[in-house]
Amino acid sequence: MNTKKNYYYPLVIMGILFFVFGVMTWASAILIPYFKVGLELSNTQAALVAVASFISYFIFSIPASSFLNVVGYKKGLIIGLFVMSVGALLFIPAALSRQYTIFLIAIFVISIGMVLLQTAANPYVTIIGPRESTAQRMGFMGMANRLGGVLTQLIFSSILLSDAGDISSRLNIASPGEKELILTEYLSKVINPYIFLALFFVIVAVLIYFSNIPNLKDEEENKITEGTERKSILSFPYLVLGVIALFLDGSISVAVNNSILYGDALGIPFTISRHFSTYALTFTLIGFFGNTILIPKYLTQQKAVILCAFTGFILTLFSFFTDGVVSVWFLLAQAFLSAFTWGSIWGLAIRNIGKYTKLGSALLLMTLISYAIAPVIFGKIIDLNPMNPNLAVLMLVPTYAYLFYYGKKGYRVEYWKKRG
Template identity: 50%
Template sequence: MGKSYVYPMFIIGTLFFVFGFLTWINGILIPYFQICLELSNFQSTWVAFSSYVAYFVMAIPSAWILKSTGYRKGMFLGLIVMALGTALFIPAAITRTYSLFLIGLFVTGTGLALLQTAANPYVAIIGPIESHAQRIGFMGLANKIAGLLSLAIFGSVFLFNADDIIKQVEVASIVEKEQILDSYALKIVNPYIIVTLILLLLSVVIYFSKLPEVKDETENQAEEGIESKSGILKYPYLLLGVFALFCAGACEVIPIDGIILYSKSLGISINESRYFAQYTLYAMIVGYIVSVLFIPKYLSQQKALLLSALWGMFFTIVAYFSSGIISVGCVILMGFSASLFWGTIWGLSLKGLGKYTKLGSAMLLMSVVGGGIFPVIFGRLIDINVDYPQTSILLLLPCYAFILFFALRGHKVIKWSGFNK
C-alpha cells in the first residue's frame, strides 16, 4: 500500500470499526429483545432484518447522494443519520416498544448504508483490484475487532443474569413481570446515549478531516477480455456476484446473530452461549489474517472463495448430524470461511465494469439484505423444528452451494450466452 494512502485508509479503517461495533451488536440485541419484549425466535430475528433491509432500500439513493456530496461529506451525513437511529433507542426502551426499536435499527442501518456505499468502493479503487481482498482483510480486522468489543461490552450489560430474569418472569405475577421487564429494558438507555454522542463526535472529526477524493481510475476503462457494454445488466458475472453476496449474508450473519438462539434451542444456557458470537468473530479474524497474508500472493481470490465455500458446506453438514456443543462449534467454525466471502466476491464482481463501477458497488451493497432475510427464516425454522432444531442450519447449504458455483464458473461468465457453453 502506497504511503499516500496510509492516512485515508486509517480513516476508512476507523469507519469499518464503527460498522463492526454497531452491526455485530445484533447478536446480543436479538436475545435481549426476546427476553424484555417476550418475543418468539421468529419475532426477535426482525432485529437483523430491520438493520440489513436498509442497505437494500438505501444503497442506490446513497450512491446518488455521494455523487453530489463526495466521499467525505457523505460519510459525515451517514454518521449523523446513524446517531439519529441510535438516539431512538432511548424512547423505545422507556416505552418498551418493539416497533420503535426496529425503526431505530432501520435508521441506523440507513446511515451505515451511506457510509458503506462510500467506504467499500473507496477501498476497491485505492489500489489494484487483484489485491482488493487483501485491503478488505485489513478493514475486516478493524470491523471484527470492533464487533468483539461490542459483544463483550454489551453482552456483559444486556445479558448479565439473563437466565435468572427468565426464571423470575416465569413465576412472577402480571404486575411484577411488567416491573421486572421494564427495569430490564432500561439497561440499554445509558450505553446508547454514549454511542450516540460518540457518533456525533466522529462525524465532526470526519467533516474536518483531510480525506482526499479519489478518482475512480477504472471509470472509463474495461478490463482486458471484457468489452465495454451498454448497460449494467449486460454484465452477468456482476449479477451473479450480487446473488452470491446475498447468499454470503446468510453465511456471515447467522453464525453470529443467530448463534445464541440456536444454542438456546439445543438446551445451552444464555449465560454460556452469550460468548459464542465472540468466538465466531475470533474465527472470522483468523480468516481475515489469512486473506491479508495469502491473497493474492499465494492464493487467488477465486481459489480462496472456492475453498471457503467447501469449508462452509462441510461444517453445515457436520452441524446438522451432531448435537449440543459440537453442533454449535461447527457453526462457530463457519465464521472462518464467511470472513473471506465479502472481499473475494466483491473483487471478482467489480472487475472490468468501467463506468458502471459505482453502480455495481451499490448493487453489491444492496445484496447485504440477505443478512436480514435469512436470519428471519432461520428463526422461524427453529420455532417449527423444536424436536430437532439442527434442521434450521440446513438453510445455509444452498447458500454455500451457490457461492461455490460463483467461484467455479459464475465469475467467468461475461456473456449470458456463456451459460450455454
C-alpha cells in the same frame, strides 16, 4: 491510478468507519436475544431486528450512491454518522415506553446512516489499489470491523445478557405487577450504551470533518471497459452472478450471528451461549488476518471461494449430525470462512466494469438484504422444529453449492451468450 500515492491516511479513516460498522452490526446481534427476553418475543419476532437493520441496504443503496455523487464522500460520511447518532438516541424513548416498534424504527434510522457510510467506504477501498488485492484490503477492513464487533460483544453481552437467564426464570413465576417492574428495569439497561454510541458517532463525524479525505477517482470509471462497450450494468454476467453469490454468502454470517438463539434451542444455558457471538467474532478476526496474509500472494480470490465453499459444506453437515455445544462449534467455525468469501467475491465481481464501478458496488451492497431475510428463515425453521433445531443449519447447503459454482465457473462468464 497512481499507485505511488500514499493512501495510508484515508485507509485509516476507512478502518475507523469499518470499526463503526462492526460495532453496530454486532450490537444488533446482541439485541436479538435481549429483546426476546425483555419484550417476550418468539425467535421469528426477535429476528425483525435484523430486518430493520438490513432492509435499508436494499432500499437505499442506489439512492445513497446518487446522493454521494451530489454531496461528495466527506459530507456523505458526516451526514451518515449524524443520522446514526439520531437513531441511537431514539433508543431512550423506546426503552422507556417498552415499545418494540420504536426500537425497530430506531434501528432502521441507524441503518440508513450505515448505508450512506458503506456506500462510500466499500467502493473507496475497492479502487484504492490493484483489483487482485481487493480481498486483502477488505481483509484489513474486516479486521477493523470485527475488532469493533469483539469489543461490542464483550461489553454489550456483559451489560445486556449477563442476567438474561435469571430474568427469564423470574418472569416465569412473577405476578403481572412484578413482571412489569422486572421488564421495565431490564429494558432500561440499553439506554446508557446507546447514549454512549450516539456521542461516539458525533466524535467520529467531527474527526472526519477536520480530516483531508481525497475524493478518489477510479481511473477506469471514465473509460470504456476492455472489449466491446456494455449497454448496461446487467451486461456483466460475472457481476450479476457475483451479486447472487454475495446475497447467499450473507446467510453464513447470519447463521453464525444467531448462534445464541441456536444454542438456546439446543438447550444450552444463557451463561454459556451468551459467549458464542464473541467466539464467532474471534474466528472471523483470525480469518481476516489470514486473508491479508494469504490473498493474493499465496491464494487467489477464486481459489479462496472454492476452498471455503467445500469446507463450509462439510462443517454444515457436521453441525447437522451433532448435538449441543459440539453442533454450535461446527457452526461457529464457519465464521472463519466468511472472512475469506466476502472480500473475494466482491473482488471477483467488481473487476473490469469501468464506469459502472460505483453502481456495481451499490448492487453488491444491496445484497446485505440477506441479513434481513436469512435470520427470519433461520428463526422460523427453529420455531417450527423445536425438537430438531439442527435443521436450521441446512439452509447453508445451497449457499455453499452456489459459491462453489461461482468460484469454479461463474466468475469467468464474460458474456451471457458466446460471441461469434
